[in-house]
Amino acid sequence: MFEWFLSLALLALGLLVIYQIRLLRRISEKLRNLSKPERDPRVIAKKTREENWQHYRQSEYFAQLINLMDFKAAIPGLRSWAASPDVLLTLVNFSQKIKPKVVLDLGSGISTLVLAKTSPGAKIFSIDHLPEFASKTRLLLEDHQITNVDLRVAPLSPNTAGSDWYEISALSDVDQIDLLFIDGPPGSKDDKARHPVLEQCLSKLSPKAVIVIDDAGRDGERALAEMFLQALPGYELEFLSHEKGTAVLRPK
Numbered sequence: 001m002f003e004w005f006l007s008l009a010l011l012a013l014g015l016l017v018i019y020q021i022r023l024l025r026r027i028s029e030k031l032r033n034l035s036k037p038e039r040d041p042r043v044i045a046k047k048t049r050e051e052n053w054q055h056y057r058q059s060e061y062f063a064q065l066i067n068l069m070d071f072k073a074a075i076p077g078l079r080s081w082a083a084s085p086d087v088l089l090t091l092v093n094f095s096q097k098i099k100p101k102v103v104l105d106l107g108s109g110i111s112t113l114v115l116a117k118t119s120p121g122a123k124i125f126s127i128d129h130l131p132e133f134a135s136k137t138r139l140l141l142e143d144h145q146i147t148n149v150d151l152r153v154a155p156l157s158p159n160t161a162g163s164d165w166y167e168i169s170a171l172s173d174v175d176q177i178d179l180l181f182i183d184g185p186p187g188s189k190d191d192k193a194r195h196p197v198l199e200q201c202l203s204k205l206s207p208k209a210v211i212v213i214d215d216a217g218r219d220g221e222r223a224l225a226e227m228f229l230q231a232l233p234g235y236e237l238e239f240l241s242h243e244k245g246t247a248v249l250r251p252k
Contacts, residue, residue, distance in 0.1 A: 058243060061085035068092055069117055073143040076110055076136075079243065083111045083183060086242040087214050091181060094210050094248075095119045100178030102206070106166070106197065107184025107214075108137040108151060115181065116146045124149040125174050127166050129156045129185055156185055161196035168200055176206040182224070183214040191220030198227050210250045217245025225249065 062078065062085040069092075078085055091111060095103075095118035103119055105112050108128040116124050126149055128134040134153045141149055154170035165185065180201060187193040194213075205211075211228055215221045216239055225247035229237045232249065240246040 058085050061089050065089050065092070065114075069114065071117075071144065075113070076140065078110060082109055083214060084243045086240070087111075087183075087212070087244070087246045088114050090212060090240065090242075090246055090248065091115055091179075092118050094179060094212065094250075095122075098178060098208060098210055100210075102174070102177050103179045103181070104171075104174060104177045104201065104204075105181050105183075106194075107182075108134055109183075110140075111181055111183060112137050112149055112151070113140055113144055113146065115179070116141065116149050117144070119179075120148060122148065122178075125171075126151045127154050127170055127184070128152075129154060129166060159196045159200075161199040163190055163192045163194075163196060165193075165196035165200065171200065171204070175204050177201065177204050177209055178206050180205065180209060180211045181214070182211070182221075187215060187218065187220055191218065191223075194221065195224055195227070198224065198231060202228075202231055208251060210248070213247040213249075215244045216240075216247035217242075221245070221247065 058079065065085050065088055068089075076082065078088070088111060091114055095115060100119055100122050103115050103122050103124045105115055105124060105126040108126040112124065112126040115122075115126075126137065128137065128151070131153050134151055138151055141151070152170045154166035156164040157167045159165040159168070180197075182194055182197055185193050213221050213225050213228075216225055222239070222245070225237055225239070228249050229235060234251055235249050236252050238248045238250075240248060
């Protein structure tokens with residue numbers, strides 16, 4: 001019996017050694033793939049601190065958002081490809097300040113719900129290019145008993161401004177936009193994917209319109225913000241140090 005236990009223990013020890021060797025090999029391979037600066041413990045420590053700080057800040061923003069929104073049903077996960085708590089809180093802030101009558105939400109989702117709840121007297125136009133995403137948003141709005149949103153599916157199509165953009169017929173009756181939130185179409189593979197909004201929506205803005213651009217940490221969205229500023233001489237531009245970067249344009 002003792003010999004059987006000894007054999008079993010040796011087998012387990014052998015498997016553990018093999019696992020540890022493989023683990024060390026994977027770690028070694030990852031380290032080799034890192035550039036020299038990335039291997040520097042100080043660089044790694046700094047990056048870790050920054051990530052932890054960002055997680056903490058988003059927790060704060062999320063807590064404030066939950067407190068202000070008084071959600072009556074579950075909400076989808078935030079961050080990653082969805083809007084982060086920081087930009088959603090910015091939308092809440094401007095909705096409360098300017099009390100918009102017309103809101104255009106480019107890229108439906110949790111932002112649509114937040115905009116609708118903070119501006120119950122406004123008409124919210126929400127545009128999405130994929131029916132499946134629009135369907136998820138529609139169910140979300142139904143769960144929260146939201147009735148002031150006009151959710152439209154507008155497939156991406158060739159546009160005179162360059163990149164494929166939402167089918168412009170979906171915006172034919174949208175005018176005097178007081179709050180414009182730009183979080184679509186997806187811009188991770190085309191840095192000019194959202195640029196057509198300038199040509200298609202500039203003339204639809206009200207004199208007091210506020211423009212909020214998500215993902216302004218990317219070059220394409222930063223360039224779009226600068227383009228809006230040039231087209232709106234009476235406006236000021238502010239870049240907020242949010243998780244993905246946020247650009248805000250508003251009258252001076």
